[in-house]
Structure formats: structure tokens, C-alpha cells
Amino acid sequence: MTTQQAIRLYSFPLSGHVHRVKLLLSMLALPHEVIDVNIPGGEHKQPDFIKLNPRGQIPVIVDGDVTLYDSTAILVYLAKRYGGEQWLPSDPLGAAHVQQFLSLAAGEIFEGPNRVRLVKLLKRDLDYSLALEKTLSVLGLLEQHLAGRDFLAAGHATIADLACYAYVAHVPEGGVDLAPYPNVRGWIARVEQLPRFVPMVASPHAIAA
Missing domain, CATH: 3.40.30.10 (Glutaredoxin)
Structure with a gap:
């Protein structure tokens, strides 16, 4: 359509x-x-x-x-x-699995990876220590969840992956190293290999970990 x-x-x-x-x-x-x-x-x-x-x-x-x-x-x-079904399943369990990660994107990812990046890139007056604590927590959660999985909510990419991708992939701009999270890095690479993937602009002022 x-x-x-x-x-x-x-x-x-x-x-x-x-x-x-x-x-x-x-x-x-x-x-x-x-x-x-x-x-x-x-x-x-x-x-x-x-x-x-x-x-x-x-x-x-x-x-x-x-x-x-x-x-x-x-x-x-x-x-x-x-x-269609690929991006948001209509069956109750499939839809719920996607919703879990939409909630994660709106909650812990917003409060962690998004905010450490806001502090470093845009000099926002936010509690960096708290945002860093939440970032490390959500990265640990994702690392464990992605063990043996290619994508977050299904055996293929859904809007759950798109919702969570950007702030996690760009968290080095917030001073956080992704090296300790091989499953997360593998997932990031798989999202970036999807057909018609478009990258987010990396800030020229990014502060890498």
C-alpha cells in the first residue's frame, strides 16, 4: 500500500x-x-x-x-x-512483546542512554550520574535478553527494534563504552543491515567513551 x-x-x-x-x-x-x-x-x-x-x-x-x-x-x-504483521504483530502475545520494548524505549532508554547523550552533546542540566546508572542497567538488561536472539521482540525486526535502536547505538556520544556488550553490538549491527536502513547523524561534537 x-x-x-x-x-x-x-x-x-x-x-x-x-x-x-x-x-x-x-x-x-x-x-x-x-x-x-x-x-x-x-x-x-x-x-x-x-x-x-x-x-x-x-x-x-x-x-x-x-x-x-x-x-x-x-x-x-x-x-x-x-x-503489516512484520512490524507489529496482531496476535496478543506478539503485540505484547513489542509493547514491552516500546515501553522500555519510553522509559529506561529515554531516562538513561538518551539523557547521558543530552548531557554530553547538548550540555543539558541533567543528573549525569543517575542517567549513567540507568544506562548501565538497561544495557545489562538488553545484553542478557539478546543472548541467543537476533532481535528484541520476534525472530525478525519489529518496531520494537526501531524504537530502541538510536539512543542505544549512539550511547558512546554520551560517554558510555559498548565494548562490554557484545550481544547489544551484534543487535545494533543487524538493525543497521536491514534493507533501506538510514543512519542517524552523528554529532561532530560527540564525546566517545
Whole structure:
């Protein structure tokens, strides 16, 4: 199934939340237009953008007469409308397995790998020690879970993998070494080998572990 017109994606290049949507759009071969929002300049808090998302956050998509925000909600929408069973299983257990990792992406990955990166790259005033503790915890969890598994929620890639990928793969930009996590690194490599994978921009100011 294809769209009648290009989906508009409101973006910021360094956002892992945006990148997970870019990945699915690319992997589904959906025509789309990327519109970068000047986050440092506060464009996301201006009235025109607030009309798209009253929370003043990216990403946002506009698909015909549908306007949708929140990266997880967008992944579910795109998978259900255009992606089929591969990306979001409809059976109860398969859907629940995916949801476990969507929750992880919104919880521990947001509070850990995302925040250590925000501190190092964007100099956000956040508790780095707490974010680092949560990062090491979630990396340990993923390392154990991925023992003997290729992907997070099924025997193939789902939106669970896309939701979790960016902040984990780019956690060295937050000063965390992935060398102790071979299963995680193997999973990252498998995601990056998926057809039509598109990389997230690495910050030129990244601080590698």
C-alpha cells in the first residue's frame, strides 16, 4: 500500500525519537518529506508548530488529513496502516512483546542512554550520574535478553527494534563504552543491515567513551 502524497515529517537531525520514525518510513518505502525544526531556536514552541503538536515536541507527521505526534504513536500508526504483521504483530502475545520494548524505549532508554547523550552533546542540566546508572542497567538488561536472539521482540525486526535502536547505538556520544556488550553490538549491527536502513547523524561534537 502506498500513500497518495508524501508524508511530512517534522524533524531534528540529532533526535533519536525522530530517527525511529525515519527508519520505519524508509523501510516501508513510504514517500516522505523531512522538515527540520529549529529546536535550539525554539521553533517547536511557536504558535504554528503548537497547532501541529500542543506538547511542542518532535516528531510530528502529517499524512493527508492525519496529524500525529509522539514517536511511539507514529510507529504504531505507520505499522498498522502500511506495514503489516512484520512490524507489529496482531496476535496478543506478539503485540505484547513489542509493547514491552516500546515501553522500555519510553522509559529506561529515554531516562538513561538518551539523557547521558543530552548531557554530553547538548550540555543539558541533567543528573549525569543517575542517567549513567540507568544506562548501565538497561544495557545489562538488553545484553542478557539478546543472548541467543537476533532481535528484541520476534525472530525478525519489529518496531520494537526501531524504537530502541538510536539512543542505544549512539550511547558512546554520551560517554558510555559498548565494548562490554557484545550481544547489544551484534543487535545494533543487524538493525543497521536491514534493507533501506538510514543512519542517524552523528554529532561532530560527540564525546566517545
